[in-house]
Amino acid sequence: MVADVKQVGTEAPLTGVSGPLTDRIVADLVPPPRGNRVRWDGGTGFGVRTTSAGAKAFVLRYRNADGNDRTLTIGSPPAWNVARARKHADALRQQIDTGVDPLADRQATRDAPTVAELADRFEAEHLIRLRPTTRRDYAAIIQRYIRPYLGAKKVASEQLSQDLETLHRRIAETAPYMANRVLAVASKMFAQAIRWNMRSDNPARGVPKSPEHRREKFLTPAEIARLSEALAAHPERVSANVVRLLLLTGARKGETLSATWPEFDLAAGVWTKPSAATKTGKLHRIPLSAPARQLLSEMKAEADIENERRVRAGYEPIPFVFPGQDGKALTDVKHFWASASRKAGLEGVRLHDLRHTHASILASLGLSLPIIGALLGHTQASTTQRYARLMDDSLREATERAGSVIQGAGKAGGEVVPLTAGRRR
Numbered sequence: 001m002v003a004d005v006k007q008v009g010t011e012a013p014l015t016g017v018s019g020p021l022t023d024r025i026v027a028d029l030v031p032p033p034r035g036n037r038v039r040w041d042g043g044t045g046f047g048v049r050t051t052s053a054g055a056k057a058f059v060l061r062y063r064n065a066d067g068n069d070r071t072l073t074i075g076s077p078p079a080w081n082v083a084r085a086r087k088h089a090d091a092l093r094q095q096i097d098t099g100v101d102p103l104a105d106r107q108a109t110r111d112a113p114t115v116a117e118l119a120d121r122f123e124a125e126h127l128i129r130l131r132p133t134t135r136r137d138y139a140a141i142i143q144r145y146i147r148p149y150l151g152a153k154k155v156a157s158e159q160l161s162q163d164l165e166t167l168h169r170r171i172a173e174t175a176p177y178m179a180n181r182v183l184a185v186a187s188k189m190f191a192q193a194i195r196w197n198m199r200s201d202n203p204a205r206g207v208p209k210s211p212e213h214r215r216e217k218f219l220t221p222a223e224i225a226r227l228s229e230a231l232a233a234h235p236e237r238v239s240a241n242v243v244r245l246l247l248l249t250g251a252r253k254g255e256t257l258s259a260t261w262p263e264f265d266l267a268a269g270v271w272t273k274p275s276a277a278t279k280t281g282k283l284h285r286i287p288l289s290a291p292a293r294q295l296l297s298e299m300k301a302e303a304d305i306e307n308e309r310r311v312r313a314g315y316e317p318i319p320f321v322f323p324g325q326d327g328k329a330l331t332d333v334k335h336f337w338a339s340a341s342r343k344a345g346l347e348g349v350r351l352h353d354l355r356h357t358h359a360s361i362l363a364s365l366g367l368s369l370p371i372i373g374a375l376l377g378h379t380q381a382s383t384t385q386r387y388a389r390l391m392d393d394s395l396r397e398a399t400e401r402a403g404s405v406i407q408g409a410g411k412a413g414g415e416v417v418p419l420t421a422g423r424r425r
Helices: 023-028 082-097 102-111 115-129 132-150 160-172 176-195 221-233 237-249 253-257 290-312 334-343 353-364 369-376 381-411
Strands: 036-040 046-051 056-063 069-075 270-273 284-287
Touching (some): 046 082, 069 102, 115 132, 115 176, 132 253, 160 176, 221 237, 237 253, 237 290, 237 353
Antiparallel strands (some): 270 284
C-alpha cells in the first residue's frame, strides 16, 4: 500500500550513512529517538525512511521543473521490497526528466472530485430545475445505487465506464428496467460533469443496456366498466377522481396530481397545464370532454364549499384539485390503484396504462397521429407512432366504404375506370 506523500522538510539531506540498500539493511534499521531518519541508497535520491514510531517507507527525493525539492513516498515494506521500490524509483526519475512532477500529479488525483461530490452538486444545481416527481426519482436512484457503488470513485477515473457496466450488470440480474434507469441517471450526471469541466467524456455512453420489451395494456370496454364500478364503490373519493380524470384525459399522473383549479376553464372546457408541471417543460393546452367537464364541475362545487368554510374559519383556501388530508396535493395513488384495480379484476394493469387506453380509443376513432400526439402532449412523432397499428380498424372501415362506392357505381351501369394502367395505343 502506498503511504501518504509529503513535501520535503522533515528528512535529512542526502548526507550521512549511505550505500546500496538491501532488504536485510532495511529490516535492521533502528528507529530514531524522535522525528524520522532516511537511509539513502547512494546518491540517487532513493532511500528508506524510518520514523520514531518504527514505521518504514521507501522514498524518492527529487527536484521538480520549478526547482523545488520534493520527497515522494513510494511504499512500505513488506509490501514493497528494495528491488521493486528501486525499480519504481527509476521509472519515476525518467518521468521527472521529462518535466513531470509525480508528487504534484498524485496530490492532484487525491484532491480530484469524487462521484459522491458530483452527486452533491448535481442534486443542488441540476435536480432543482426538474419537476418534483423527476427530482424525487433521480434522487432515489442516486441514493440507492450510485452513491453506494460509485461514490468513492474519482469523476475523472478512466475505469468508470467499466465500473458502470459492472453496476448495470448487477442490477440487471434482478431488475433489468431499473438497471437502465440507473444508467440513464448516471449519464445525466456525467453530462453535467463535462459541462463543469470535471472530465472530457461521458463514461455511461456505450455501456450495453438491458433489452426492454415495451408492454402496453389497453383496457377493453368491459374492463373500463368494471373499473368504473369499483371506483364508484370505493370510499377514497379523491383518489377515485384522480383515476377517473386520468382515464378521461390521458394525462400523466404527475401533472394530474399537481393540478390546481386556476388551470381549468370549465366554461370553455380547457385544461391549461403549466410548463412546470409537464414532462416536456412546455405549456400544454387540451380541450376537455363533456364527461371530464361534468366530473370537474362537481368536484369544483364541493371544493368551493369546503374553501368557503376554511376561509370563515381563518384558513387559506386549498388550490389543489386533488388535495390530501394535509391540504397539500396528493403525491401518489399507488396503494389506492392496487386496491381499486384488484376489485375491478384488472390483473397486471398499471396506472400508466390508463393513458395508453385513452390514446387507443382516440386511435380507434380514426383520429390522426398528430392530433393524438397533441392531445397527449408528445413532442416527438415517434412517441405517438406506437398507436399507429390501433388505427387499422378505422382505416379498414374507411377503405371498405370507398370500395363499396366504387363497386356500386359500376353496378349502376356507369363506366368503370380500370385501376391498373394500360398501354398507350
